[in-house]
Amino acid sequence: MLGSESVSIIIKKNKAAKAKKNQQGVKEDRHNLYAASVQCPEADVEFFKKTFKSHTGRPLRSIREDFCGTAALCAEWVKDHEHNHALGVDIDRPTLTWGRENIFPYLTEDEQSRIELKCEDVRKVIDPKVELLCAQNFSYWIFTEREEMLRYFQTARQSITDDGLFVMDLMGGTESTEVDVQTRKITDGVRPDGSKIPAFSYLWDQNSYNPITGKMSCYIHFKMRGGKKMNRAFEYHWRVWTLPEINELLLEAGFKGVDVYTEGWDDETDETDGVFRMRKDFDHEGSWIAYVVAKP
16 A cells, blocks of 8 residues: 555646646637737738828728638727727638637727627628728638639729728748748737737748649648647638739729838848838848738
């Protein structure tokens, strides 16, 4: 039989093992990890406000977020001003539900009342019209055929006011279609309730690219503390569209003009300066992100 001292040692070991398992094995929600490593709704909101004010001379008050997912951007928008309204459209109901259950509870009742979510194909929603419609994180690349993309852009044109804007982001550069895995350590992530997410690694996996069709498959993996890995937490099968192609399709869809904004370069830090400015030309370096702004 085991003596009392032996039992005590076993209990202590079990408690230590359980504590270690709890530290290393906590399963963080993939949407929280995505928000911490990919999204920056605060920056998008500032860009939208500044660009719309420059375009119209008045404050922006209504936006629509297509492919809105958890509607984090919609939430950030209504928090920014008491008269702001947001419409979020996404075809994936579970993701919309996650946003309602995990993000919306941290908004006031008034802020929640100024968000409308629609579970629908973005190409089928025209009303209510908004002042600015956006499609972020290259989400619209899901349309891989020219006719599909043109139809979407035509819907976007019909969905904004006469002086409204349609804003998308787009990635490019010499490295944008390379088969590669890029890893970045995330140390400043927080959950919707404000609690800190333990440091983790974000892996962007450019898994395959077909230069004949332009179709590409990408995955997001997460590596947690203790080595636990969340493989293919998100996956994307899309076509890589170029700026000239997007510009031509927007004009064909009825937009009268298209502006392109990219970041400047800081020679001291050897990184982008985070300020998006309108460009007529810019260097085609390894990797870049642009805002594409279409005007009716």
